[in-house]
Amino acid sequence: MGALVEKATQAAIKAGSLPDIALPEVLIERPRDAAHGDYASSLPLRLARSAMMPPLAIAEAISEQLKAGEIIDTPEIAPPGFINLRLAESFVQSEINRIIEQGPEFANCNLGRGQRAQIEFVSANPTGPLHVGNGRGAAIGDTLAASLAAAGYQVEREYYVNDAGTQADVFAETLYARYQQQFDRDVPIPDNGYPGEYMVELAMALRQQEADRFLAAPTDPPAPELREIGIELMINEIRSTLTNFGTQYDRWYSERSLYQGDNPAYDEALSGLRSNGHLAEREGALWLTSSNLGEDKDNVVVRSDGRPTYFASDIAYHYDKFQRRGFDLVIDVWGADHHGHVSRLKVATEAVAGKGEALHVLLYQLVTLKRGEEIVRLSKRGGEIITLDELVEEVGPDAARFFFLLRAPNSQMEFDLDLAVKRSNENPVYYIQYAHARLASILERAAREGHIPEEGDVALLKAPHELALVREMLRLSEVIELVATTYEPQHLAHYGIELATSFHAFNDAFRQQGDPNLKVLTDNTALTAARLRLVLAAKTALGRVLDLMGMNAPESM
RNA sequence: GCGCCAGUAGCUCAGUGGAUAGAGCGCUACCCUGCGGAGGUAGAGGUCAGAGGUUCGAAUCCUCUCUGGCGUACCA
Numbered sequence: 001m002g003a004l005v006e007k008a009t010q011a012a013i014k015a016g017s018l019p020d021i022a023l024p025e026v027l028i029e030r031p032r033d034a035a036h037g038d039y040a041s042s043l044p045l046r047l048a049r050s051a052m053m054p055p056l057a058i059a060e061a062i063s064e065q066l067k068a069g070e071i072i073d074t075p076e077i078a079p080p081g082f083i084n085l086r087l088a089e090s091f092v093q094s095e096i097n098r099i100i101e102q103g104p105e106f107a108n109c110n111l112g113r114g115q116r117a118q119i120e121f122v123s124a125n126p127t128g129p130l131h132v133g134n135g136r137g138a139a140i141g142d143t144l145a146a147s148l149a150a151a152g153y154q155v156e157r158e159y160y161v162n163d164a165g166t167q168a169d170v171f172a173e174t175l176y177a178r179y180q181q182q183f184d185r186d187v188p189i190p191d192n193g194y195p196g197e198y199m200v201e202l203a204m205a206l207r208q209q210e211a212d213r214f215l216a217a218p219t220d221p222p223a224p225e226l227r228e229i230g231i232e233l234m235i236n237e238i239r240s241t242l243t244n245f246g247t248q249y250d251r252w253y254s255e256r257s258l259y260q261g262d263n264p265a266y267d268e269a270l271s272g273l274r275s276n277g278h279l280a281e282r283e284g285a286l287w288l289t290s291s292n293l294g295e296d297k298d299n300v301v302v303r304s305d306g307r308p309t310y311f312a313s314d315i316a317y318h319y320d321k322f323q324r325r326g327f328d329l330v331i332d333v334w335g336a337d338h339h340g341h342v343s344r345l346k347v348a349t350e351a352v353a354g355k356g357e358a359l360h361v362l363l364y365q366l367v368t369l370k371r372g373e374e375i376v377r378l379s380k381r382g383g384e385i386i387t388l389d390e391l392v393e394e395v396g397p398d399a400a401r402f403f404f405l406l407r408a409p410n411s412q413m414e415f416d417l418d419l420a421v422k423r424s425n426e427n428p429v430y431y432i433q434y435a436h437a438r439l440a441s442i443l444e445r446a447a448r449e450g451h452i453p454e455e456g457d458v459a460l461l462k463a464p465h466e467l468a469l470v471r472e473m474l475r476l477s478e479v480i481e482l483v484a485t486t487y488e489p490q491h492l493a494h495y496g497i498e499l500a501t502s503f504h505a506f507n508d509a510f511r512q513q514g515d516p517n518l519k520v521l522t523d524n525t526a527l528t529a530a531r532l533r534l535v536l537a538a539k540t541a542l543g544r545v546l547d548l549m550g551m552n553a554p555e556s557m
Numbered sequence: 558g559c560g561c562c563a564g565u566a567g568c569u570c571a572g573u574g575g576a577u578a579g580a581g582c583g584c585u586a587c588c589c590u591g592c593g594g595a596g597g598u599a600g601a602g603g604u605c606a607g608a609g610g611u612u613c614g615a616a617u618c619c620u621c622u623c624u625g626g627c628g629u630a631c632c633a
């Protein structure tokens with residue numbers, strides 16, 4: 001559409017009705033008000049200054065070159081200088097057939113041109129069950145991945161398992177203490193350990209699986225194998241939580257593997273930094289001299305006791321993502337409490353792989369939980385933990401995902417557990433899924449009654465509410481492109497509501513008119529078949545939206 | 558202190574520098590009794606936190622102030 005306007009503008013310059021001026025990027029808007037057409041351009045307003053002409057005269061000159069054709073009708077000019085474009089009716093009608101033909105590929109685009117994108121999300125420490133906040137990260141990351149795939153990227157989903165480092169040690173110590181308690185030893189958990197009840201359950205599982213083979217002196221550190229098995233048990237739990245939530249990963253990437261093998265990524269990354277002069281030894285520790293790279297301060301990479309920091313792992317990990325695995329685009333989805341880490345990781349990634357620009361860290365603000373009026377704090381250490389499993393148990397994965405997706409990642413959100421539990425129309429997820437089920441129901445009934453949608457002629461569809469529904473479907477490709485460009489999945493959720501609204505309005509319009517011939521299924525075979533084409537296309541589009549959000553598209557409810 | 562993110566209707570929140578700032582819930586009045594009512598239409602409700610600035614045009618960009626959240630570790 002933008003190209004159309006640009007071409008017309010250049011033609012106007014050639015024809016001499018506009019002076020020869022440089023064109024800015026031609027932006028096309030979707031007007032809020034349907035009276036302003038399907039698309040609008042404010043290009044005349046932007047050109048007014050450099051062309052030294054009144055905007056309306058420019059609009060006139062451009063629209064003279066915009067002839068009505070297969071795609072658009074004659075453009076309209078509106079003060080103070082808009083050009084309003086309306087899709088041709090025949091074009092809108094023919095799009096119904098295209099949607100049906102494309103099916104599950106409908107609204108795909110080639111923005112990514114086959115580039116490889118990696119989305120890493122959730123990646124919570126395997127030291128406890130996932131909580132509600134992790135669910136937000138899962139919904140955002142998973143939907144972003146699906147949207148990027150729809151936009152033409154080759155996408156991999158990855159979970160980074162923090163199985164090295166201090167927290168994993170503390171986890172192992174806690175587990176060991178709980179394990180010993182299973183054998184009636186009076187051993188306390190460490191001061192900074194994990195007090196949650198789930199650690200007791202984990203210890204019971206460990207005892208059941210391994211009997212007493214890890215029982216050593218109470219003062220001994222836990223066996224390395226106990227730690228491995230413990231983390232594995234925890235990861236299995238996390239994996240099953242995410243599966244319940246509807247999220248599958250392509251890869252679970254071990255932090256420890258960065259330090260293992262013949263040629264560890266960690267060694268390679270650090271020697272790269274060293275040879276580029278980005279490392280310095282000081283106070284017995286090894287520092288990344290990030291202050292030379294625009295950061296406020298240097299950061300410790302290897303502690304004075306020789307153990308690498310979390311930051312060191314992250315540098316090696318991103319070195320691996322870019323240098324070894326060659327991703328073109330990497331998105332890390334993190335909770336906002338990690339935002340202090342973003343800038344230095346980007347700097348380090350640039351220094352170690354020259355890819356700082358290809359790394360995008362998407363922060364989501366933390367979730368505040370409410371039970372009615374009461375605020376529930378999220379805390380892994382003591383206090384009330386609402387796990388993601390509990391949430392899914394209460395409201396189902398679809399409702400949970402949808403609520404998380406409905407809010408911009410950058411906004412702090414309130415999740416009212418009491419409200420989300422309600423199975424009523426206060427919950428917009430039912431509104432959308434219900435629309436899909438109604439569409440399915442119409443098609444099912446049509447098949448039972450022997451209607452043949454394949455024979456429908458879409459040119460028979462002329463009612464405003466019919467064409468409005470198609471117009472709404474056509475927006476999906478723009479929404480996918482928007483999500484894939486801005487990394488803001490909430491647009492998809494809002495679009496889902498709007499598409500469902502269009503369908504409900506379409507469906508209701510027949511009822512309001514009270515004429516049995518105005519339903520989808522009527523005695524008029526030709527018209528019925530045409531409307532069934534529309535219904536099939538709508539089901540295709542709505543199903544696609546639900547699929548991108550990782551939600552079920554029910555045939556019945 | 559410094560830095561990051563927010564502040565939009567009673568509540569929860571959308572809003573790519575464009576036309577009269579929107580949705581859901583709640584409230585009010587209607588429509589429809591259905592191919593699935595978990596529906597539709599309309600109305601009331603706004604100092605877009607505040608003050609300056611840029612622009613033909615600002616909720617949107619810039620500066621300052623206020624409020625809230627988070628960060629500012631040889632934790633992750």
